[in-house]
Amino acid sequence: MIQIEKRDIAVRKYLIENEIATIESLKAVAKTNAPMTVYRCLSRLGYLVSYSHRGRFYTLKATPQYDTNGLWSCRSAMFSQYGNLLETTVAFTKQSDTGVTASELEKLLHVETKHALLGLYRSGKIERIRLDGRFVYMSADKGERRRQELMRKECDAKSELGTGIAELLTDEMRAAIVLFFSLLDEKERRLYAGLEAAKLGHGGDRKIAKLLGLECHTVAKGRRELFGDKVERDRTRRAGGGRKKIEKKSPR
Numbered sequence: 001m002i003q004i005e006k007r008d009i010a011v012r013k014y015l016i017e018n019e020i021a022t023i024e025s026l027k028a029v030a031k032t033n034a035p036m037t038v039y040r041c042l043s044r045l046g047y048l049v050s051y052s053h054r055g056r057f058y059t060l061k062a063t064p065q066y067d068t069n070g071l072w073s074c075r076s077a078m079f080s081q082y083g084n085l086l087e088t089t090v091a092f093t094k095q096s097d098t099g100v101t102a103s104e105l106e107k108l109l110h111v112e113t114k115h116a117l118l119g120l121y122r123s124g125k126i127e128r129i130r131l132d133g134r135f136v137y138m139s140a141d142k143g144e145r146r147r148q149e150l151m152r153k154e155c156d157a158k159s160e161l162g163t164g165i166a167e168l169l170t171d172e173m174r175a176a177i178v179l180f181f182s183l184l185d186e187k188e189r190r191l192y193a194g195l196e197a198a199k200l201g202h203g204g205d206r207k208i209a210k211l212l213g214l215e216c217h218t219v220a221k222g223r224r225e226l227f228g229d230k231v232e233r234d235r236t237r238r239a240g241g242g243r244k245k246i247e248k249k250s251p252r
Contacts (some may be wrong), residue, residue, distance in 0.1 A: 007032070011041045012060070020050070020057045020074050049226045051085040052078035052111045069108060078110055085109075093126045097201045098152040099138035099145075132156070143227035147198045153198060181212050189214075194222025 003121035007030040014029045015021055021029075025036045042058060050057040057077040070081040070091075080088040090110060093100055105113045117137050120126045128137045136152060138145045169200055177196065181189055193212055197204035197219050205219045212219075 007037070008041050008044055011038070014062070015045075015058070015060050019063055020059045020077050022056055023058070026058065039041060047210070049084060050077040051080050051083075051088055051109070052076070055084065071109070073110070080109075085113075085116050086120060089113060090125055093117075093120075093137050094139045094141075094144070095137075096199050098155050099129075099136040099146065099148045101134055101136055103139075105126065132137055146227045150195075150198060151201065178212065190218055190222035191226050192222070194221045194224070194226045198223050198227065 010029050010031075011026055014026065023035055023038055026041075027033060027035065030041060031039055032038065046061040048059050049055045049063055050059075050065065053076075057074075057079075059074070059079060064081070066072050066081050072079045072081075080091075081087040082091040088109065089105065092105060100108075102114045102117055105117070117126070117128075121128050121137065125140060126137050127140050128135045128146075128230050129149060130136075131149075131152060136149075138148045143216075181192060184192060189212075193208050193214055197208040200207055205216050205223065208214070209216045209219045
């Protein structure tokens, strides 16, 4: 037991001083030829494995200082707060408002991601669609995927028009949304509000509710109906709603 504690102390000290290390270097520090002995030390200390270099580098959990994307780089070795490359790929794909292409994800992660994306798609953990001749990977959740697809198409359209035009039309579009909204019936208003909220992403329900004078839960309900395929196409009110029919009475 004393020997194990000494190894833990030696491994911890080495990782603090060097930040990252390979199993081979840690075997020398722990004075052992058995990789499992090093893994036991790391498990007791708490460790992370790099998602780059095929998981060759190790660090203590307390060492990384993650950037805004949850990533940390040390001497070209990349670490993620989400875990290995597959776990990180799933997290980035789900969190993206517009989904990701392989090239977009590679720019973020600084590693090749084609095989990871393809494997995750085939296993059903993420989905993909083809847009403009390229594959865009998106959430496996149907409603979230539809929202990401909508956002992707809108961003592509804006990039084609130019951001300057979009900025000039902001106030006019806002007025047009309110005017168009006033022409709709109850169900159409709810669904339209949900659509515009989905375009805005995080916080969209609150912003659209304030703009259109609705309750946040009404906007959220419309968004869930729209992207969850729960829309009743031939009905505005619930069954039984509206004025009751007048029954004609026959004279006695």
